[in-house]
Amino acid sequence: MNLTCQNSFEVRVEGSPGSLYLVATPIGNLEDMTYRAVRTLRECDIIAAEDTRQTRKLLTHFEIQPKQLFSYHEHNKGASGPEIIRYIIEGKNVAIVSDAGLPAISDPGSDLVRLAVAEGISVIPVPGANAALSGLIASGLPTERFTFIGFLPRERKDIIAQLSSFQAAQGTLLFYESPHRVKKTLEIMLEALGDRNVALARELTKRYEEFVRGPISECLSWLEEHPPLGEYCIVVEGASAEEEQRERDAWWQELTLEAHVEHYESEGMSRKDAMKKTASDRGVSKRDIYNSLLNN
Template sequence: MGKLILVGTPIGNLEDISLRALKTLKEADLILTEDKRVTLKLINHFELGKKELFTFNEANSEKIMDTVLSLIESHNITALVSDAGMPVLADPGFNLVQRCWEKGIPIDVVPGPSALTSALAVSGFPASKFLFLGFLPRDKKLRRLLREIKEFEYPIVFFESPNRIKKTLQEILEIFGEMDVLVAREMTKLYQEFFKGKISEGIKFFESKDQVKGELTVVISPARRI
């Protein structure tokens, strides 16, 4: 029987990868990846050699589950990676991990960078407790969710796309009222940028840009409304 290892990879800067992650990826007989092109860049950069890659993502995870389980059992070490950061967190893979537990397949984890914890740390908000929402729903579902968590007293963290950030902040302002917010863009990458201020200021900040690019992590302050 094989072994599944969850491997954290950099969220941007490749220098953030751990020695243990490199060792694990080098020893792995099979790597399950969201996007082969992204993982190949990592493998080639660190000269980890020729690797067997198998695509496992949100679109196909349920359809190919039995195939993937058979592959894990037929290989000595299988590594699961996401395109960036820790696999399973707002990424596919929880169902695979659960099935491995059910089948008695050994599981290990190689911790690594996370946009979630990185944004919380740099926000300056107290973060002994927080609510992580992953990627937010849209329109009516978003407004329903915001009304449900309106009174939450700890930081709220979520991922957002560049083309939706202004609308999402506007929805939060209308339902929550004025709050402090941190928006982290392209963390650890060349064009890393942090905005911290009031939500209304954040809306103006992003409206002033011709185009917003990159990956965004948003942290809403636990402070009471102004």
């Protein structure tokens, strides 16, 4: 029996009716499925799956006959989430799974957890494989402090803005990326963060698992000769203590882009030179400054 503290103490008994189980599934190698995960999926009244077709393959492999398989994903969570919560309140145990790895990490499972917590429902993790942490521990980069970011935005200016917010973070940074976007993402990282050491973890736990380690520039050269295949976890070296201190001491941190540019204009610089200087301060390209001001 475990105790969890939310607003008040709650006695949580595994197997009691009306609980939400977050069940990890393999990220590639089916042998990473735990005994506890198999038992939980067999015993729960409902399995909520991101992709029911994918989950059926997993259940068939482990000879699990689901009592009820429920679709829950990004596009139907608004309607399916409250319905799942209603089932749990009525006394049913529900297991939620994603296509691979831990549910609620880069998928809508986190929204279901929030609904469950708001209703005072017991939320029980059934841990297992995770791509980001698997990539981190084998990267050769520091593991003492890290930040999981997941997938970056689609637009270049939004990627720059998000990366810039982590420019001075000392902890290792963890990203997910698709094969057709990984080169573009690394090119923007090189521009926004500098030529930091990274590890590209591809096809984790699968037959063709691969790690490429080195400065971003060298990894880009590698990808030119070895076209990207499979899903990637990108592990990026954090800022040095000196970089973090410089960022903390930056006088312009609280200024908007427009105010930053206007500061240099007030000192007699042309608009063009002011934007160039602002870009230099922030470690981004002048084009990004121009585009950001143009869109505001």
